[in-house]
Amino acid sequence: MTDSRKIAERRVRVASLAIAAAILIAGVCYSSWVLEFFLKIDVDPVNSFLSELDAEGKPYRAIFATADKIVGAVLMPAAIGGLLVFPRRRFTTVGWVALFCFGAATIADVLLPLKDCTASDSGCGGGSELFPQLHQPHALSSTIAVTSIAVATFAFSLAAFRYHRWRILREAGLVVLAVGSAATVWMLVADNLPGDYALGVAQRIQVGSMSLWLITLAAAVILEGREWIDPGD
Template identity: 35%
Template sequence: MSRSRTRPVAALLLSLGALAYTAWVLEVVVRTGLDPIRTYVSELAAADQPLGGLFRATDLVAGLLVLAGALTALALPARRPWTVTGWLALAVFGAATAVDSRLPLSCAPTVDPECAARETAGLVPATHTAHAVSSGLAMTGALAGMLALTIAARRYRIWRPLARTGPLVVALELAATAWTLAAVAAFEAGKGTFSLGAGQRLQVLLVAVWLAILAVSVARERA
């Protein structure tokens, strides 16, 4: 692929990945039976949920698109340490998200006391543990990619939209991640959810917003 085509292809893949990663907002218009303030986003894709197949499919598509976009972007010229680190981290995020979609929860622990009890007792399928690992890896990759590429945009004076707005989005993402982790710890300690769903939805929404800004930045960059 020529350099002139690499940039728009990478931007298109990233923008489509960002769109697919926000498929969970469909819960606003379709009845899922899950409270978005209290429940994990991944519970929408649980094996026992009526729309689980749809949300697993959109997660798979999102992960593969971001993975493809990040690998395509690695072929762009003028590779530098921060850009290479960022694209590799986004590739990890994409791959882990795709794997995550193949390891769904068997039930929704935040709304099903029996499911929560089985999970606490270790009586749920191994996919619950594997899902937690892949989800953690995906979010770690997303955070690392956001930090590295935002630093790259400012340090190397590239991707102007990202250089301007990236720091704010990253700061909000870190705050949302702290909220989510604290809420997860509270839930696992039996102290309630502390609006776990709202925190996590903000977390994944900010990742999608940042990806969209990155896509626009890459598309507008001059060769």
């Protein structure tokens, strides 16, 4: 093995570890919502959106907003690093770009916080809406974030099967994807039905699956980096 090859492999190894660490941090920070069970927050987890935790005027907004900022701040460079370090293939490229968009949209969520309003507030969609907050600009950034992470998960999952790489995403990642997809369907269907269907629980399952998938992706990046520089591969 030549010295130049050794140097190249060392750079790939260090870069893959840095990318994985950033994604891992994002996954942990994106689960900051679990703090609602330990802090004195007047929010019903069964019938509330997680965006209400860092809505304007909430006592612990700084904590949750900071966590979201960290998610975006580490994911965007991690996505760029993934594009530069690993071989560019159709599905993985889509995945990295979607992951970048997810990071950017998460920061936008912080910059466009949810207004602290109630269902009786006419400026929030009227009293007939189960979730009047959906009529706020914050809903757009949240929709972009959820759509982006969904595209990323499906793209990397397809890449795992299509290219026979990213093995852990074909196993644990697929289970997490299935759980998150089920929660998303739950939300989409229930939100258009009369009555209360515990949308807060559905969203927490959805977001929790996103965090777990990011952690799984971090592990996949480490394994992929090792396999890619293995001379016997």
